[in-house]
Amino acid sequence: xxxxxxxxxxxxxxxxxxxxxxxxxxxxxxxxxxxxxxxxxxxxxxxxxxxxxxxxxxxxxxxxxxxxxxxxxxxxxxxxxxxxxxxxxxxxxxxxxxxxxxxxxxxxxxxxxxxxxxxxxxxxxxxxxxxxxxxxxxxxxxxxxxxxxxxxxxxxxxxxxxxxxxxxxxxxxxxxxxxxxxxxxxxxxxxxxxxxxxxxxxxxxxxxxxxxxxxxxxxxxxxxxxxxxxxxxxxxxxxxxxxxxxxxxxxxxxxxxxxxxxxxxxxxxxxxxxxxxxxxxxxxxxxxxxxxxxxxxxxxxxx
Numbered sequence: 001x002x003x004x005x006x007x008x009x010x011x012x013x014x015x016x017x018x019x020x021x022x023x024x025x026x027x028x029x030x031x032x033x034x035x036x037x038x039x040x041x042x043x044x045x046x047x048x049x050x051x052x053x054x055x056x057x058x059x060x061x062x063x064x065x066x067x068x069x070x071x072x073x074x075x076x077x078x079x080x081x082x083x084x085x086x087x088x089x090x091x092x093x094x095x096x097x098x099x100x101x102x103x104x105x106x107x108x109x110x111x112x113x114x115x116x117x118x119x120x121x122x123x124x125x126x127x128x129x130x131x132x133x134x135x136x137x138x139x140x141x142x143x144x145x146x147x148x149x150x151x152x153x154x155x156x157x158x159x160x161x162x163x164x165x166x167x168x169x170x171x172x173x174x175x176x177x178x179x180x181x182x183x184x185x186x187x188x189x190x191x192x193x194x195x196x197x198x199x200x201x202x203x204x205x206x207x208x209x210x211x212x213x214x215x216x217x218x219x220x221x222x223x224x225x226x227x228x229x230x231x232x233x234x235x236x237x238x239x240x241x242x243x244x245x246x247x248x249x250x251x252x253x254x255x256x257x258x259x260x261x262x263x264x265x266x267x268x269x270x271x272x273x274x275x276x277x278x279x280x281x282x283x284x285x286x287x288x289x290x291x292x293x294x295x296x297x298x299x300x301x302x303x
Contacts, residue, residue, distance in 0.1 A: 021257025080170025101258025
């Protein structure tokens with residue numbers, strides 16, 4: 001029974017990270033038909049009732065928090081919820097989904113770098129090596145001549161790296177909360193705050209005057225229901241069955257999934273430089289994971 005429980009946990013974690021990787025492909029489709037803030041608001045508007053129903057079904061309650069914690073949650077929502085999604089969509093309007101998937105894989109390393117810069121954490125030799133491997137991998141990927149034009153691709157890659165930095169900031173801010181917030185309550189709060197902020201920001205895009213492309217709307221619905229809500233359920237079902245040190249290893253599947261789905265569903269070519277780049281990124285992630293560096297708490301936050 002214990003072995004079956006562990007195998008089921010591995011399966012749930014793997015599926016959760018495959019779904020996280022699929023958000024890159026979905027965001028590429030969304031970006032071709034909808035502006036970023038409108039798409040983000042629509043995503044949260046679809047996901048919020050699902051999380052509210054999950055809270056009602058499980059009897060979960062929102063925590064009582066200090067004013068400082070509410071301020072931190074607000075910043076988390078702006079960064080990890082709105083910032084991550086809008087920057088990812090905007091970046092993928094300018095660069096390939098394959099590149100976006102590779103950059104997505106730098107999340108654990110970007111989080112560690114932010115912790116060093118903002119929190120004054122002292123890096124070990126292995127951490128510096130891991131960050132260096134990821135940086136070299138991204139350089140390999142971006143050093144080729146892109147099909148969409150050098151300026152556009154570099155700008156897109158920079159926006160996606162900004163999205164990853166927003167998610168890393170979310171993870172670190174979550175560690176600063178005085179009162180721990182349960183994952184389901186946190187996801188519900190982030191979705192509600194994200195909807196409020198992105199809805200206001202979407203007014204600059206005149207959403208009432210847009211032509212809503214069916215493919216983009218379907219991709220938003222997929223993003224909201226499958227990776228956001230479904231990924232949340234799968235990740236925490238798996239994390240309940242697998243030791244944390246092992247669960248963290250599965251985060252490396254997200255960029256692999258993103259690259260494979262982008263190549264398979266969007267017919268994007270995968271170059272030798274990109275293969276070398278993702279190899280370096282994954283090597284750095286595995287090295288950081290073995291070290292026990294900062295990691296995401298699942299798929300129900302910004303991603």
